[in-house]
Amino acid sequence: MASLQARVTALTLLVVGVIWLAAAAVTWFEARHEAEEVFDAHLAQAASLLMAQTAHEPGDAPEGGTTRDEHAPTLHRYARKVAFQIWVGPDLRLHSQNAPAEPLSEGTTGFSTRVIRGEHWRVFAARDPRQDRWVHVGERAEARHDLTEEIAGGLLRPLLIALPLLALLLGFAVRRAVSPLNAAAAELAHRSPTHLAPVSADAAPTEVRPLLDRLNELFERVRHSIEHERRFTADAAHELRTPLAGLRAQAQVAAMPRASNTGGAPDETARRKALAAVVEGCDRMTRVIDQLLTLSRVDAVTLAPPPEIDLTPVLRETLAELVPRALARGVEIELTAPERVPIRGHGPWLGILVRNVVENAVRYSPPAGLVRVVVETDAAGRATIEVTDDGPGVPAHELPMLGERFHRVPGVTSADGSEGSGLGLSICRRIVALHGGRMAFHSGPDGRGLRVRIAI
Secondary structure, eight states, X not given: OOOHHHHHHHHHHHHXXXXXXXXXXXXXXXXXXXXXXHHHHHHHHHHHHHXXXXXXXXXXOOTTSOOOOEEEOOOSGGGGGEEEEEEETTEEEEEETTSOSSOSSOSOSEEEEEEETTEEEEEEEEEETTTXXXXXXXEEHHHHHHHHHHHHHHHHHHHHXXXXXXXXXXXXXXXXXXXXXXXXXXXXXXXXXXXXXXXXOTTSOTTTHHXXXXXXXXXXXXXXXXXXXXXXXXXXXHHHXXXXXXXXXHHXXXXXXXXXXXXXXXOHHXXXXXXXXXXXXXXXXXHHHHHHHHHHHHHXXXXXXXXXXXXXXXXXXXXXXXXXXXXXXXXXXXXXXXXXXXXXXXXXXXXXXXXXXXXXXXXXXXXXXXXXXXXXXXTTSOEXXXXXXXXXXXXXXXXXXXXXXXXXXXXXXXXXXXXXXXXXXXXXXXXXXXXXXXXXXXXXXXXXXXXXXXXX
């Protein structure tokens, strides 16, 4: 594939050459037509002058004498291509040296074209009826052909000289025009894989700036992706280190030999307790890994323009999955929503959002508690989801930090005594941001419980 510079130069030269040749052809035909008219006018004018000047000149026969045949002198090198004859009756009285012996015209006045002795002549004939005098003025077609060749050569010679010069100047101009693109390519070629700073587009032409802008946007997405991968790796390592250490310790306890009369090894009860702790630790690690993977997915996703969906079926389906777990804890889930809530959103991600918020509320609600989910809509078509629980609540100074990764509120534990990973609300906040919504945290009535308000 040829370079952009070579393609632009070649196409420009091709267009210029074709247009120039077309213009030269049109000019040549126009010039030929105009030259024909000028030459014909000269022939007619020359015949008129000869007719006027030879009325009483020596070419006439003297009274009672014989006729004389005179030759006009040749005064110019091009005169050999122009001939004239003066006929008085059947006698040729005066003619140029290159004129043939037979009449140039066939006896008709005006313009005519004849072939005499293999040569083409353009002839103008005039007659003086009073003296039966004919004046024939002719020009060889060769003269006119030579002139048209001179005109064509004059048009084409500058083209043959100008095209190579134009190619040099155009190549230089195109090279200067694409130099910002070449500079950007050279800069990118010498970059390290980790150098993702934007490429400067200040000196780039208008046509190249969109390309560089899109390239910079790609660099920004790649940079965010790399930062996300690094953060995810660090978060996963940090979050899994403690559960793995706990699992190893409990497994070591369970693996110790049975108690003897002298030893301090655990008995069967302690062994069972250690194995139960291992199972619980595995469950916790499974939950953390699931949340880490979900967080990784939601961080890397770029949602397309959302379609219009009905939020109510999404809420009902998600809450139906959580009801058995809530009932096992003695917690009731209550949904208050219109029959239809049309919004623009992505159903699967909104399902994850609602599940994490409600699941968090169920975990922190005491037995016989109530988790209320209320959905409202406004005139602008936006929906608000409000989830309130009966848990211990969150201190006012901790509310702004909810949703930060791995942030756990000190002194606040779930109803079953388990400790969360600090990822559930982070996932929710990211999903809300992808939908262009807002997520806020407030204390429940009388300072107890937590109310999460999501506007989408």
